[in-house]
Amino acid sequence: MRRIISVLMENEPGALSRVVGLFSQRGYNIETLTVAPTEDETLSRLTVTTVGDDHKIEQITKNLNKLIDVVKLVDLSEGQHIERELMLIKVKASGAQRAEIKRCVDIFRAQVIDVTSTVYTIQVAGTSDKLDAFVQAVGDAAILEVVRSGVSGISRGEKVLSI
């Protein structure tokens, strides 16, 4: 099962490599990974999506918690949460294709953020599923380049991850 684990960790050199190293060392899988400092500059927030049964996820969270640099973590998928991923995608847009692509952009509530006579650069935000669907809708033939941010997530309601 796919899980989203959100980690608050010390914003220090080497901290990220410990997290990533843990995953490879213990044979855990990383599907996506995002990391950036928070409003408190001494802390970074890292979000990782991974796949595993309950036993594996329990081991992942326990071992992450053991890392000295990890301050706190939460498995967002255990409760109600919001997840978003950002995708920038460059597609061929000429002739009849141009209008078709634009329609797709509107349907997915995406935005064209750069234009040439033959190319659209589009920004899509949403769940990973939605991004997958957009890629499928546009079709392989039209796609020139895709860049995805990986998943960021946050709990719904009043629950917060902070120290």
Added chain:
Amino acid sequence: MLSGGDMLIRSLQEEGVDVVFGYPGGAALHIYDAIFRQDKVKHILVRHEQSATHAADGYARASGKVGTVLVTSGPGATNAITGIATAYMDSIPMVVISGQVPAEKIGEDAFQETDMVGVSRPIVKHSFLVQNASEIPEIIKKAYHIASTGRPGPVVVDVPKNTVNPAETFPFEYPKKLKMRSYTPATKGHSGQIKKAVSMLMQAKRPMIYAGGGVVLGEASDLLTELSQKLNFPVTNTLMGLGAYPGNDKQFVGMLGMHGTFEANTAMHHSDLILAVGARFDDRVTNTTSKFCPNAKIIHIDIDPASISKTITADVPIVGAVDSVLKDMLELVKESKETPDETALADWWKQINEWRERHGIYTQPRYNTEGDKIMPQDVIKTLYEVTNGDAIVTSDVGQHQMFAAQYYLFKSPRQWINSGGLGTMGFGLPAAMGAAFAVRDKDVVCVTGEGSIQMCIQELSTLTQYGIPVKIVCLNNQALGMVKQWQDMVYDSRYSEIHYEDSLPDFTKLMEAYGHVGIDVHKKEELREKLEEGFAMKDRVVFMNVYVDPSEHVYPMLVAPEGSMRDMWLSKTERT
């Protein structure tokens, strides 16, 4: 005002470090100069950095204190890796200080540059790369705190040469307290869980106490012994836990696992309740996990939550320091209106004693006692008698290690020092050297084989330099015995690369070259006399080279990989 190098050594003094095992080199020169200009921290110059880590490890295991290592960058640091991994697998508190090229050269493939923090990352509890000299006292304080608390482990401190430059000085103040928001190791166990566990103990019909290295590390042997005896439950120890419960007590059923006793393994299999204390259900204990102790409920006490339900799911997990949890448990047991089920326990002990009689290695010898060859089991039994069972025993890895674990009945914790998790050949001699620095009033003996001893044999020279009188008992079977045993059992005796042909050195001459004493033992009837002769030389290093039956195997042995804990080979021809 002190330089970074002086602050580093002053910090070690503040931590109460009395001995450092190390080897100098370019990037560590400033630190070595700081060592030269003081006399509180004694430096032991080893002959190879791997030995520095094993010696610090042996020192830590014998004393309970943190072992300290100092090496230079590049090859100095990478040579230390095997010893760091050994300490990591067995949760041994250790601080490894490595020199590093100056910060401005890092990443330029400078001379003797290795990314030590990167290379050591998977085998350390934590590591630090010093960025500014002013951080040194706080980093050292943190390093010793992290290494010695919670589940202990090795910590690396990588020190770029510019941060210990003697030309730059700083005001020195050693921090009294530490604030680490991200590191709060468990202490007390959950009282509700402990209560639940105690009530299960009172109901149990066929209980087992399965105690591991965590009891030794957590200084909880006395509490474990008191609780076990109060309950009258059988106790088994892991390879790492030997000595945690007195090996010569009647409630001790021997070691469990791959080469555990018949009674310990069989009793585990038939048990209805396992109280696991500071043990981690290692694959060398459980055998096939799906067949592990099918009728047992499991109470698991461990300071490391990640060890609980990792391979075997615990019914009652208790995260906490073993001494604190056992103390709480013992109080509840004493207060409880319930008592253990005496009738069921009497039946259980009757059954266990019947197993002991049937195949136990302590009720009668289960090996050939008639032949004229010296049996390795007899060497360990004789060693036990000659040393009154009081020696600190280190070992290397292989058959000799298992014979020592089976036949030297360790009375107390920190008496048995071996590389259990990583299985590092070459560990024994430097570990004995480190242990001898920690404990001065006891015999320290390294039980080894003619294969393992050659992996760190250069430390014989260090022993000469510092006058450390360790004893070495070599079970010389002319081959890599444990590999040979597997090749006998699994590969139809196709002996692939386990013989040295005629290339083994004359160990007695070699000892003499280093200024030590060598004794060859060929005959069964001279075994005791020769060992007594060796141990009588209190102030000398003595190498007792005992030629043992080369065809002997270690039994019992679990049938792996498909068996359960009750499936064992009992001899070359007999299995359960």
